[in-house]
Amino acid sequence: MKNLDDKDGPDQPDKRFETIIGLETHVELSTQTKMFCGCRLSFGEKPNSNTCPVCLGHPGSLPVVNKKAVEYAMKIALALNCRINKRTIFHRKNYFYPDMSKNYQISQHDLPIGIGGYVEINMGSHTRRIGITRVHMEEDAGKLVHSGATGRISGADYSIGDFNRAGTPLIEIVTEPEIKSPLEAKQYMITLRNILLYLGVSDCNMEEGSLRCDANVSVRLKDSDRLGTRTEIKNLNSFKFIQKALEYEASRHISLINSGKKVIKQTRHYDDKTQSTKVLRSKEEAHDYRYFPDPDLVPIDIDDCWIKKIKDSIPELPNQKEKRYKDKFGLSDYDSSLLSGDFEISDYFEKTLETYNANPKGICNWLMGDFSAFLNKDQISIKESRIKPEHLARLVRLIDEGKISSNTAKSVFKEMYAKGSDPDDIIKEKGLEQISDKGELEAIVEEAVKNNPDAVSQYKAGKVKAIGFIVGQVMQKTKGKANPALVNEIIIKKIS
Amino acid sequence: MKLTCMKAHELHELIKKKEIKIEDIAGAYIDRIEEADKVINAFITFKPEEIVKNAKRIDRYISEGGEIRHFTGIPIAVKDNICIKDVRTTCASKILSDYYSIYDATVIKKLNEHNFLFLGKANMDEFAMGSSNENSAFGPVRNPWNTERVSGGSSGGPAASVASFEAACSLGSDTGGSIRQPASLCGVIGFKPTYGRVSRYGLASFAASLDQIGPFTRDMTDCINLYNAISGHDEFDSTSIDMKNKKDYGFKAVENLKGMKAGVPKELMIRDIDSEVKASILNTIKILERNGASVEETTLPSLEYALSAYHIIAPSEASSNLAKFDGIRYGLRDKDAQGLREMYRKTRSAGFGPEVKRSIMIGTYFLSSGHYDAYYEKAQKVRTLIINDFKKAFSKYDILVGPSSPTTAFRFGERMDDPLSMYLSDICTIPVNLAGIPAISIPCGLSDEQLPIGFQIMADALREDNIFKAACVLEGEINWKITPKI
Numbered sequence: 001m002k003n004l005d006d007k008d009g010p011d012q013p014d015k016r017f018e019t020i021i022g023l024e025t026h027v028e029l030s031t032q033t034k035m036f037c038g039c040r041l042s043f044g045e046k047p048n049s050n051t052c053p054v055c056l057g058h059p060g061s062l063p064v065v066n067k068k069a070v071e072y073a074m075k076i077a078l079a080l081n082c083r084i085n086k087r088t089i090f091h092r093k094n095y096f097y098p099d100m101s102k103n104y105q106i107s108q109h110d111l112p113i114g115i116g117g118y119v120e121i122n123m124g125s126h127t128r129r130i131g132i133t134r135v136h137m138e139e140d141a142g143k144l145v146h147s148g149a150t151g152r153i154s155g156a157d158y159s160i161g162d163f164n165r166a167g168t169p170l171i172e173i174v175t176e177p178e179i180k181s182p183l184e185a186k187q188y189m190i191t192l193r194n195i196l197l198y199l200g201v202s203d204c205n206m207e208e209g210s211l212r213c214d215a216n217v218s219v220r221l222k223d224s225d226r227l228g229t230r231t232e233i234k235n236l237n238s239f240k241f242i243q244k245a246l247e248y249e250a251s252r253h254i255s256l257i258n259s260g261k262k263v264i265k266q267t268r269h270y271d272d273k274t275q276s277t278k279v280l281r282s283k284e285e286a287h288d289y290r291y292f293p294d295p296d297l298v299p300i301d302i303d304d305c306w307i308k309k310i311k312d313s314i315p316e317l318p319n320q321k322e323k324r325y326k327d328k329f330g331l332s333d334y335d336s337s338l339l340s341g342d343f344e345i346s347d348y349f350e351k352t353l354e355t356y357n358a359n360p361k362g363i364c365n366w367l368m369g370d371f372s373a374f375l376n377k378d379q380i381s382i383k384e385s386r387i388k389p390e391h392l393a394r395l396v397r398l399i400d401e402g403k404i405s406s407n408t409a410k411s412v413f414k415e416m417y418a419k420g421s422d423p424d425d426i427i428k429e430k431g432l433e434q435i436s437d438k439g440e441l442e443a444i445v446e447e448a449v450k451n452n453p454d455a456v457s458q459y460k461a462g463k464v465k466a467i468g469f470i471v472g473q474v475m476q477k478t479k480g481k482a483n484p485a486l487v488n489e490i491i492i493k494k495i496s
Numbered sequence: 497m498k499l500t501c502m503k504a505h506e507l508h509e510l511i512k513k514k515e516i517k518i519e520d521i522a523g524a525y526i527d528r529i530e531e532a533d534k535v536i537n538a539f540i541t542f543k544p545e546e547i548v549k550n551a552k553r554i555d556r557y558i559s560e561g562g563e564i565r566h567f568t569g570i571p572i573a574v575k576d577n578i579c580i581k582d583v584r585t586t587c588a589s590k591i592l593s594d595y596y597s598i599y600d601a602t603v604i605k606k607l608n609e610h611n612f613l614f615l616g617k618a619n620m621d622e623f624a625m626g627s628s629n630e631n632s633a634f635g636p637v638r639n640p641w642n643t644e645r646v647s648g649g650s651s652g653g654p655a656a657s658v659a660s661f662e663a664a665c666s667l668g669s670d671t672g673g674s675i676r677q678p679a680s681l682c683g684v685i686g687f688k689p690t691y692g693r694v695s696r697y698g699l700a701s702f703a704a705s706l707d708q709i710g711p712f713t714r715d716m717t718d719c720i721n722l723y724n725a726i727s728g729h730d731e732f733d734s735t736s737i738d739m740k741n742k743k744d745y746g747f748k749a750v751e752n753l754k755g756m757k758a759g760v761p762k763e764l765m766i767r768d769i770d771s772e773v774k775a776s777i778l779n780t781i782k783i784l785e786r787n788g789a790s791v792e793e794t795t796l797p798s799l800e801y802a803l804s805a806y807h808i809i810a811p812s813e814a815s816s817n818l819a820k821f822d823g824i825r826y827g828l829r830d831k832d833a834q835g836l837r838e839m840y841r842k843t844r845s846a847g848f849g850p851e852v853k854r855s856i857m858i859g860t861y862f863l864s865s866g867h868y869d870a871y872y873e874k875a876q877k878v879r880t881l882i883i884n885d886f887k888k889a890f891s892k893y894d895i896l897v898g899p900s901s902p903t904t905a906f907r908f909g910e911r912m913d914d915p916l917s918m919y920l921s922d923i924c925t926i927p928v929n930l931a932g933i934p935a936i937s938i939p940c941g942l943s944d945e946q947l948p949i950g951f952q953i954m955a956d957a958l959r960e961d962n963i964f965k966a967a968c969v970l971e972g973e974i975n976w977k978i979t980p981k982i
Binding site for chain 2: 056063
């Protein structure tokens with residue numbers, strides 16, 4: 001869950017400077033097969049089990065574009081408000097690396113599928129619009145495992161290649177250099193991840209690398225209009241690291257400048273252990289990728305009809321959902337924003353509503369209240385929780401129908417969270433069902449009235465609150481199961 | 497008649513009538529290869545016991561009532577840049593000298609459906625770069641008409657194997673003339689189909705936008721049959737043309753060429769053409785006219801730049817295509833090298849021959865960011881001009897004709913030290929690849945030194961029928977029966 005309580009992040013070391021950040025985000029698509037061949041995509045299988053002549057780059061093999069991946073890319077581009085290039089082509093990006101089976105990566109260069117979009121991010125007090133330069137398609141490389149302590153290729157005795165990941169469809173989303181703080185960068189990533197999850201195009205699992213980003217950082221004096229020298233931080237794969245790494249890097253730039261030194265254009269790596277960035281490549285090499293249109297692939301022509309079809313397939317996105325929650329369910333700005341701001345929670349919310357839709361606010365309260373607290377305590381996501389949406393719906397319904405009191409509900413919820421059981425079963429098993437039987441309650445009330453004449457006379461003397469004592473007695477007798485409203489009604493009838 | 501001297505369709509008739517066993521055909525060809533290839537060197541991989549085993553399998557298949565198709569049991573040689581599963585595919589390079597393919601090229605799958613008799617992998621210029629077949633890590637291929645002469649390149653092996661009766665027909669690849677030029681020099685038919693009509697899946701790329709697999713045969717019937725067998729849409733090749741409902745070229749022989757219009761581009765006839773070649777081409781043009789075709793000189797001005805454009809585009813693509821041969825996953829690796837960079841460098845230094853290195857270096861230069869606009873992009877623009885010139889010409893003519901090669905087969909070493917003169921060998925064939933159109937080379941005569949001369953016929957994209965029509969009539973008229981000495 002995003003934390004709207006953060007203001008502008010930790011103080012920057014020097015208020016005279018401003019930070020400029022541009023992000024390049026890589027998203028691994030969750031298509032069934034790879035970008036240019038029919039190999040299955042799956043994580044964590046036996047090395048090199050999902051490979052073929054194409055993704056291994058064997059002589060004579062040819063790529064064929066995965067249509068589904070193109071559609072996913074269009075979906076992303078459209079959801080990020082981009083224009084779709086009517087003719088999109090693939091280029092070869094040539095460079096040598098042992099995990100690249102062809103020694104070139106098929107990528108998009110001057111005709112990417114999407115250009116010129118934006119993402120709106122909620123900064124609590126205000127909304128910011130971050131420009132999207134381009135959305136393009138490419139393929140992922142394989143993975144190398146290096147022997148030796150450093151785990152890096154230099155100094156390793158040998159390296160083993162796994163090409164299961166080679167050819168995985170990747171989407172690169174590039175922002176304009178207009179993100180103004182590490183917190184904004186983090187918020188952008190949270191928002192982007194949420195949109196991608198809504199679209200259902202990627203599992204966005206940052207630990208497994210299916211969502212990762214490179215950040216370009218520079219600082220400049222606030223009145224300057226020239227960008228400072230930038231450094232690039234590679235492969236950031238958690239929201240926390242994104243913010244921490246950028247904070248560290250910006251302050252590093254500022255101290256360099258303040259001590260009269262120059263920022264050197266570099267590629268750096270964030271080390272979580274030392275909470276600092278380290279040089280990855282000492283000197284920025286002049287990369288010449290020798291881009292040229294891949295002669296093995298024909299251009300893809302995209303007509304309006306296809307664009308419309310994809311547009312129509314885009315589900316309700318977070319900002320639309322937020323609006324609907326406010327308009328339709330009357331939820332507060334705060335609730336609507338929190339619910340829609342997390343795909344898993346809003347998905348859970350909607351599933352709950354599928355079985356019981358009479359009290360969205362009630363369900364929302366559980367999600368924002370006890371449920372969140374429990375999840376936070378255990379550091380698990382709502383998807384990992386044992387409570388089924390239909391069981392939460394049932395719980396709220398039981399309260400609404402007066403079958404249990406809110407107090408009882410809290411203990412039932414605790415049981416549900418621990419065991420994943422049906423609330424009805426818990427109530428039955430523990431005999432927690434609220435007593436709403438008038439005859440049964442009348443006898444108990446009668447006794448309580450009889451045993452407490454003082455309270456009755458106080459009530460008759462005009463002290464309305466005195467009735468609470470009698471209610472308390474009834475509750476004690478029924479172990480809290482009596483329907484309080486009904487008890488009240490019976491007492492008043494009896495003593496008036 | 498000797499079995500090895502028969503055309504594929506003649507063998508097919510015998511096989512169909514069950515008058516001959518595939519094992520006998522295999523035996524005859526094995527004997528012939530063992531005899532002739534000591535000199536010719538048309539084969540890189542030749543395994544007689546495998547051929548016999550396959551022949552027996554096909555015999556069994558036939559005896560069990562299997563369908564006998566055009567190429568069932570027909571002995572075919574395959575250029576060594578076309579992949580066959582579990583067979584060594586070297587591309588005539590040291591870097592792949594012990595590489596075994598892990599899958600079948602689409603053309604091989606198609607021929608396997610016929611149960612063809614695979615004879616072996618044919619020699620070639622390394623990675624199909626060359627015009628004389630002197631750039632093979634497995635030695636040069638000699639011309640069956642005169643073994644002091646080159647066979648042409650890069651498909652010298654496939655051409656020579658058919659010319660010397662070591663194969664009934666063969667498959668080659670044509671990037672700038674690599675089928676038509678050696679066909680011309682070896683006196684056989686060599687056909688380059690429309691780009692995209694034959695799948696490139698399984699053909700080790702030289703220049704992907706120009707490469708095309710095609711047949712070598714000894715007559716037109718075999719050429720058309722083999723083309724029909726290997727062509728068609730392939731979902732594994734996205735540049736493959738999808739012609740809905742398009743079936744084989746059911747070819748009907750025509751008696752004459754009445755109504756056919758032919759153009760002779762003067763750009764292919766003037767410069768650097770050997771006088772004997774020129775005379776033979778003019779004579780063949782007369783035969784066309786005698787058979788009812790109207791022939792006139794025409795001009796395609798941009799052809800003047802074709803050679804330059806080709807020698808920018810082809811090495812550029814090659815530099816990228818050949819990057820995968822790095823010693824990491826398969827093929828040669830320098831095992832003593834220290835570190836990754838040294839391993840790349842030593843492996844590639846030892847693995848590639850001089851012509852391939854030249855291409856990679858030149859192509860890398862053309863694609864580099866400072867030179868891309870000046871070379872690669874400009875060459876692509878020239879390519880568009882050439883395409884447009886051909887389009888214009890084919891709005892007027894059914895076919896364009898000219899020589900396949902400016903000279904007959906030259907001597908070994910003659911052009912090796914002079915790359916520019918070597919590059920001129922393909923001057924007549926290169927424009928066709930840039931335009932993606934089909935073209936054929938058919939034998940049209942012999943020089944005084946008894947060296948074959950090739951006649952080239954070009955047609956608009958997907959108008960293979962026009963080429964076949966003209967070539968079949970010429971074949972009948974020229975009555976090509978002279979066989980080489982060896």
